[in-house]
Amino acid sequence: MPRVQIIEMSLRDGLQNEVTHLSVGQRFSLIKKLNDAGIRRMEIGAFVSPTWVPQMSESGKLIKKVLRAQKMRRLHKETHFSALVPNRKGLETALESGIKEIAVFGAASETFSQRNINCSISQSLKKFEEVIKEARANKIKVRGYLSTVFGCPYEGAVSQAKVIKLVEKYLAMGVYEISLGDTIGVATPKQVREILNKVLKMSNSSKIAMHFHDTRGTAIANILASLDLGIRKFDTSLGGLGGCPYAPGAAGNVATEDVVYMLHGMGYTTGLDLQKLIKTTQWMSRQVGRQLPSKLSLTGG
């Protein structure tokens, strides 16, 4: 059976958009529960200013705790952790934490790039090039996020040609994988097929992950469209937690358990335990003090 990889976003893209800030202890508990449900890839922090994103504060402390627990075999040895790194300063702290994978985050829309990461697209590429070079010299794997691929909250439509060019540049800079983000959840399957058909002409599908937000209810259909074209890596967030704090009206990532339900029903394997995921969502709902939007968790499993 074909295998699909779930890259769990709740601890970064999820939590950074929650009003409730989780302590290092709570975040660690979530990591442990996700690990025990079979999650083998998760982004668990960001080395950004705590002034801008207080939810990600003490990411270094959390990562050290996680890596220690993994050494003591409290976490599976094959579980991979990553953290978002915006610049060289962030990379220094990341290196100090001992993490083995980082991610850089750019945009396909000029205005979104300016407002979200305070620089133009071309300036962001220069920064990433430096970070990637130094990271790889330190044997750190780098993942790339390209956001606003399907639309921008400020500019509206985004040029597909521009997206393709940027994917090419990210890959050329040495990211081992690029995650194409529908940051504001506007994509429909037609657009997904158009972009992926172009992207897959220049890249193997193993280097491409899709990252859908479910703002308008189309995320799961977009995942189906991607699966049909051979994509086997998806960024999802437990319970549908989170979103993007800089994109007006943006909802959370598509819910991990809803995606996994569909995947298992279609004969894909994920290595994940649905019942444990649902229980973790119920636990998570209590931590953030609101019912999370995943559908499956409402059925009680």
Place this chain on the structure above:
Amino acid sequence: MPRVQIIEMSLRDGLQNEVTHLSVGQRFSLIKKLNDAGIRRMEIGAFVSPTWVPQMSESGKLIKKVLRAQKMRRLHKETHFSALVPNRKGLETALESGIKEIAVFGAASETFSQRNINCSISQSLKKFEEVIKEARANKIKVRGYLSTVFGCPYEGAVSQAKVIKLVEKYLAMGVYEISLGDTIGVATPKQVREILNKVLKMSNSSKIAMHFHDTRGTAIANILASLDLGIRKFDTSLGGLGGCPYAPGAAGNVATEDVVYMLHGMGYTTGLDLQKLIKTTQWMSRQVGRQLPSKLSLTGG
């Protein structure tokens, strides 16, 4: 551009599962708003016992009011209204109301048939045959619902061969269209493709409608799978209102506006005004006293 037909379910499959009972006046207002948003097919009542389904009481009164309003051009002359009819007694009341289309409702699972309509599948077919014959003699069009096509809350899996045989029987009895229902929202696109590939071997796609509930978040992906196979008719419910009162844990039909958003984004035409649909959902949320689950309505349009 290919055209897709939306058959609006909120007034029947939707309301029958709401705790709040809407008056004839409120239901008429909803019909008027849906009509003004471009909806041209809606099921607006059921001739069932008010003891069992009090939400559908005074369906006859509502239908008379609607047909009167249509005569006075307050409703579009091309808007088609239908009502659920369980038996000959129901048909008599339906005929008396002046409605020009009715629907019969059966199941593909024996236990669900017993518990939902109090008879075996073969008994239900006999009843439908009588109803359809008499309806057609009175120039009334008949739609058929086949429920639990993708799974049953009591029996679990449902035989695909049985489903295919039943579709054949319904069509042979003279329904002009059959709606295949995922009553408890368990279907995934693989199953949808399997069943539709078989169904479309014996029937033109114009006779097939798909009816998905979004219990596990897969409804919109199932619609995409159906669209890809040429299906152009979908039962949806404004705001995602409703469900099935006899199926434990069942959520509402997939939300009309979320489906329409995807359809328009993919280049399909529906004749519907998304902004008006969203406003109607916001109005509807106030009537039933809860936030309806559609995603698009939360964005504010």
